[in-house]
Amino acid sequence: MSGDLNAQGGERDLLQVSLSALEHYTYCPRQCGLILLEDSFTDDAATVRGTLLHQHVDTPGNRGRGAVRTVHALPVWHDGHGLTGICDTVELHADGTVLPVEHKSGRYHPAGPADVQVAAQAMCLEHMFKTPVAEAAVYSGTDRRRHTVLVDAALRTRVLQTANAVRDLLGAAHTLAPPATDSRCRRCSMATGCMPKLLAATGRYQQALNDLYVIDTTQDDDE
Known part of the structure; x- marks a missing residue:
């Protein structure tokens, strides 16, 4: 505060x-x-x-x-x-x-x-x-x-x-970050852009990021 x-x-x-x-x-x-x-x-x-x-x-x-x-x-x-x-x-x-x-x-x-x-x-x-x-x-x-x-x-x-x-x-x-979803989210006009169900579940969100950005470690740095 x-x-x-x-x-x-x-x-x-x-x-x-x-x-x-x-x-x-x-x-x-x-x-x-x-x-x-x-x-x-x-x-x-x-x-x-x-x-x-x-x-x-x-x-x-x-x-x-x-x-x-x-x-x-x-x-x-x-x-x-x-x-x-x-x-x-x-x-x-x-x-x-x-x-x-x-x-x-x-x-x-x-x-x-x-x-x-x-x-x-x-x-x-x-x-x-x-x-x-x-x-x-x-x-x-x-x-x-x-x-x-x-x-x-x-x-x-x-x-x-x-x-x-x-x-x-x-x-x-x-x-x-969004809190756990509750009744407020159902009444909120911004729920679609806020994505509380996805972002509040930090494990799912992190997995989605990992799936989206996959680092290819097999590439040769000299190439």
Whole structure:
């Protein structure tokens, strides 16, 4: 882990980490490396649905509804924590409450990657608006409802730990080997390019390399 969590902010120059990278790393560090280091991304039906959803909610602008003003596609940042990104939706309530709402096309998974992403949004909004943001929300297109996320101390620590892990990944400039395959691989649009079943089985991978590159030791060096 690179350095401390920089909880106070401003202690050191931090490489800026995008909020989307936090979600990718939380889901799978190898997926994050493929995207950030190898500029590799593959769409599937789920990612296309997500893109279409975000085209609807990410149109910049704001509008009022009663005592709530809603802002879309709001750029956010936290210089002290080295975080930057865009909030899908931010609700500004008359009582001073600031609520980030992250939109996902799929099903909501409690304590999953979306929680880390939206908590980072909350931390950025606290920094920008100089007001506590204790809750956030994730809207699930599959569930067709919002899920409240408590932005507590444990989740904030998780955000900062993940940000530092992403910096370590970028500093090493080396994509991590895939872990043992699990249910994440079945849901990942990048599974074909990642080849987790082949690369996670290091013995099979090494044998494939040996079969591909066979050194002919019978050749005379003088020939």
